[in-house]
Amino acid sequence: MFNKNNICIIGGAGHVGAPLGLVLSSKGYNVVLIDKDKKNIKSLNNGIMPFLEEGSTKLLKKMIIKKKIYATQNLSEVKKSRYIIICIGTPINSQLNPNLKNFVNFFYSLKKYLNKNHIIIIRSSVYPGVSNKVFEIIKNRCRNLSYCPERIVQGKAIVELPKLSQIVSGKNTRAKLESGKLFKKISKKIIYTGIMEAELIKLFSNAYRYINFSISNQFYMICKNQNIDFHKIRKIMRDDYKRNANIPMAGFAAGPCLLKDTMQLSSFYNHKFSLGHTAMSINEGLPKFLIKKLNKEYNLRKKTIGILGLSFKSDTDDLRDSLSIKLLKQLKARKIKTLQSDEYYKDKHNIDKKLLVKKSDIIIVATPHKAYKNLKISKNKILVDIWGFIEKK
Ligand SMILES: NC(=O)c1ccc[n+]([C@@H]2O[C@H](COP(=O)([O-])OP(=O)(O)OC[C@H]3O[C@@H](n4cnc5c(N)ncnc54)[C@H](O)[C@@H]3O)[C@@H](O)[C@H]2O)c1
Structure with a gap:
């Protein structure tokens, strides 16, 4: 069942995904944190943050009691959501080049769950051009792809998100405007740019x-x-x-x-x-x-x-x-x-x-x-x- 108030965050048990999910859930969205880290999923569902994050402990407990947030490994949950936000890691290899395999392959596994109404938001810090590469993978199922980078300082997302401007870029106007509308709920100001501009x-x-x-x-x-x-x-x-x-x-x-x-x-x-x-x-x-x-x-x-x-x-x-x-x-x-x-x-x-x-x-x-x-x-x-x-x- 597709619900416009649902948000899935992939990498939702991580340092970017979890606090973002908490802030969005506090604004009334139903948030599903999807991750492959079983230990951190368990911890989050038990109301315990897996790492230090200012202001998170009380908020997590409150959002769990209100049933606004939960964590799971099940990627098919994205079928119920309007927004899918990607916060998985983007490491470099020993030659100091980006190791894109995990990131790009993820979209091949996501693709089968997508429909034309999803709004897909990349939030990880990516090698310039990666958003376009992702678009080529998913475009037959969904064309609403945006890139909206996270710019918080680690550990202070909950404090900083409302104070920062949010860069929003998208492959089409719908992706841009819908992502802008979402981030307006939690950011001070929205700045629209081109995709490569945002990545840079x-x-x-x-x-x-x-x-x-x-x-x-x-x-x-x-x-x-x-x-x-x-x-x-x-x-x-x-x-x-x-x-x-x-x-x-x-x-x-x-x-x-x-x-x-x-x-x-x-x-x-x-x-x-x-x-x-x-x-x-x-x-x-x-x-x-x-x-x-x-x-x-x-x-x-x-x-x-x-x-x-x-x-x-x-x-x-x-x-x-x-x-x-x-x-x-x-x-x-x-x-x-x-x-x-x-x-x-x-x-x-x-x-x-x-x-x-x-x-x-x-x-x-x-x-x-x-x-x-x-x-x-x-x-x-x-x-x-x-x-x-x-x-x-
Ligand atoms: N840490 C920060 O303060 C910060 C700030 C701005 C931007 N970023 C960027 O955000 C991205 C994520 O960083 P992070 O610090 O949150 O990393 P993290 O390692 O804390 O979190 C990433 C999460 O993604 C999960 N994951 C990885 N592959 C997955 C997959 N295929 N399916 C489901 N879950 C998967 C991991 O289990 C992990 O929980 C990176 O690109 C980073 O550069 C980080």
Whole structure:
């Protein structure tokens, strides 16, 4: 039975799909979260978010009680929906090219359930041209395909979605207008663009952020080699000087999106995106730089190094492509004694942050979880605080 208030979200148990489904269900839509991850489906149906997402716990419970949302593995559920939103992953392979197989093949399995009234919305961050490729696969069954990229910062979708403008593009006017109508319910403003424009806007946004972070990381390395405090310099650069206001903090620029999307763009540009590649070598090279610098100054085989924070960014439990983990692995490969702690990601090797500080000779603030802000670290400890986050007491 086709219901115009029904929405199916594919990849609905993921970091983009689940919060989007919650926000849409809170606006009165009946939402079905479709995913192949059985564990996360079970967790969602039990009212437990599988990962940290601000404002999600209460909302999930409320929407389940109201019967506005549920999760399933059953793809045929899309038959009952008007809207089908695709939020599945778009990874890159070891050659840094997009691995499109899972994404594109999905549409071959979806095709048999489609009819001409469905509105299909791609929300994942895709290699430019992928939406057109998908259209060629499904056009005999349904021509209403739109591309409406997700632009939230991970973990804050519920807070951010109402505050952001939404880019909407489509293969036909119906797809564009119906998608615009849907997103108007949850976004501040709708901006209509062409499909390739929308695909590029998303990748440019992530590449731009990634390159920006690399600038500060490069400045940090220059300062570190001169034993100069980059954080002090950055503060002074921005003091009553607006042109420098946006210079980011130094720190690990990691996670499942920024590097991946910079490389999707690079692949699209025949790997001649030199700015993107330089940013990658700076950002990904930061852990090794820190180890080399410490190694020059200390006999690391005689030191214990404590890593504060394992997740890819602050105040999340997500380890995907975390540079803290890369740092930890590189230290272990050099047979250096390490201790590790994290506020959100649970691991049997983790110890409490205060104990880590007490037992380590060198403390590296790898992920600036808020809980570390007031940690007391005495002057006789060696503190490597890439983020300029903690004051020594
Ligand atoms: N994480 C973010 O903050 C963020 C922000 C903007 C855009 N994006 C983009 O959104 C997309 C999804 O990212 P994510 O972080 O939510 O990934 P994720 O891994 O958290 O979620 C993807 C989900 O899709 C499911 N899935 C994969 N293939 C499937 C299939 N064939 N059928 C059903 N389910 C399938 C997985 O099980 C998983 O639950 C990516 O393209 C990413 O670049 C992510």
